[in-house]
Amino acid sequence: MWGWQFGDQSTVTVHVRRLREKIETDPANPSRVVTVWGVGYRYDPRRS
Template identity: 70%
Template sequence: MHRGEEQLPLTLTEFRLLCELAGSPGRVFSRQALLERVWEHGFFGDERIVDVHVRRLRTKVETDPGSPRLVVTVRGLGYRLDPR
């Protein structure tokens, strides 16, 4: 993946997460929904693992990860890719 001329070295999980969000821009995905779609063989553990991967993804794709504009948190619901 590239941002401008810069190549972004995403892990497989980060790439799959980004693809899932980008497949339905503007749609809010719950942590559980992302776990079911991104982690192939199921995941048994804390669903906060999604937060960890979203945070890592943001450090790579956002110009200012502290104020994300692309991968947005929807409080109490989950995450969405901002279609703007």
């Protein structure tokens, strides 16, 4: 991201997982922070 060459590839994935644990009703079946394959993540605050 932004051309930087340090850090681990899974850093974003770990942060998204921790975010889901805090805001999702069921983190294993997320509805607010969803993965959009080939693009990234999408946040929908209206979902429960």
